[in-house]
Amino acid sequence: MKTDMNESQRTFWKKYIAKAKLDLSYAAYTKVTRAWQDENDACPFNRLYYIREGEGYVRIGDRTYYPKPDELYLLPAGSDQAYGTISEHTFGKYWAHFTAKIGDLDLFQILQTSPFIKVKDPDALQSTFEQLITYRQSDELTSEFRLNAVLMTCIADFIDQCDKVKLNLASTPTFEKMNSVLLYMEQHLAENVSVDTLSRIAHYHPNYFINAFKQFTGYSPIQYMNHLRCEKAKDYLMMTDLNVSQIADTLGMELSYFSRMFREHTGFKPTAFRDLKPQLGE
Template identity: 20%
Template sequence: MNIEMFDEVIPYQNLMLCIQIRKREKRRQQKKRWHYHRELEFAYVLEGVLGKQIQDKQYRLEPGEALIVGSSQPHCSWCADGDATTYLILHFDLQPYFDPSLMTYYHFFYEITGPLSQLNETLRQNEELRISLGQHMKSIYDEMEQKTVGYELAIQLQVKQLLLLLLRCGPNEAPKTNKVPPAYNLRPVIDYVERHLQENIEMETVSQMVNMSYHYFSKYFKKMVGMSFVDYVNIQRIKKAERLLLTEKINITQVAEMVGFVNMTHFYDLFKRYNHCSPKEYIRRLLPDASEFT
């Protein structure tokens, strides 16, 4: 069997900010709905108990507790106890908030070295961090509801504060440096890779998209992202393969082809490197009742 999972389209309340924040209520009888989206997600419980599963990890959140879901991570939530759970849920795309001051931290915020959900254990242990995160989410919610003059600026500042909180509590903070890198925007490259994973992605093509020479782009990308362009593309292919394994009724060979691998040995080696298990073991971990894949 496969998880019934969908690629959720987040309806932004403000297109310029690429953001949505809602106060939601879940009732005990509601069905778990597996989904993913490119936006980061923050949840903060106000009343009741919220159950949340991100890939193969489950969480039980009580009032005042918070949780982060990384971009495109499969997840679901449910009312874990009592009659109903009320919580704030925040979604936003990073693009409007990414200015030159954040360029040094590309690898962190674009989850190159791991999803931001890896910070959830830190959140669980750090009450001061949870309080700060909750205060920022409440402020964003109030600004979006009231829409007083300058609310867009106020929300943008609050989101930046959230990003700063994550960066300072994260395990992969970039080395401190006094050298400010040139402010080239790599987002067109990241978007292009996401759309063309099934195809042969040439560095010559993407370097031209950002008006760099092949060799300069290679060095610049590695400096900003923390890994080579080839390694980055491979990670994105494996991430997409993870979702396909859970949601599509196709075999592992077809999954590999859909993310651009023609050599199955290479696909298995990379999958094991990033997940510490084979594709079949990954399926069993998230879908204990899944039928055998070939």
């Protein structure tokens, strides 16, 4: 995924989209009939269509596509969706309906992807869909674990193979506001940034801001600031000769607090983390 982001922002967004909660409603293989046709305005769920044979069309928004065998299509939730046949040689396809939510947002409101990919390993993807079907029908206690693992891998593979993927940071006003807050925090790591200051940037009341920030990031403001400081400290430890005291000063932290915070985040004392450098470089 190519984005105009620095390392801290990429780290945040990788973890943020990984919070998506998946729920598979249906999975099956169908040889559709000639009457297969429908339109769904602002469809509330995502559709995956893995075409194995035949011909037909799908429409996403105002774009119409004519899928070919061994193409995998994603019709994202929230979009106007339509599909139908164009001849007697109808689709034989694996398909799945699922939701992927991060809070109140659909994952593919945040991530804008290509509508389809050319499948590199058709047999492997067929096996993936067969697993989805099996686990969806299973009564085993662990079936939901396995179902989510397979679905998550399938989605990740789709995203990785897309020609175009971009983050839609302006999908809601919250994203624009919080993105400004995150940028400010990154630029002021060595300062004692107050909640009042951050809430003014987001144009929120301080009490509301704390709840909104935690819902957006999964952290309180101080926890997220320490997360940023910890990531920066890792860079200093691995890329510079600054001692631990100098790094703490650079980040505006007392040495004892910095050492405790670093160990809580990484499981290592700062000096022990630096000792990993030869191993990490191998």
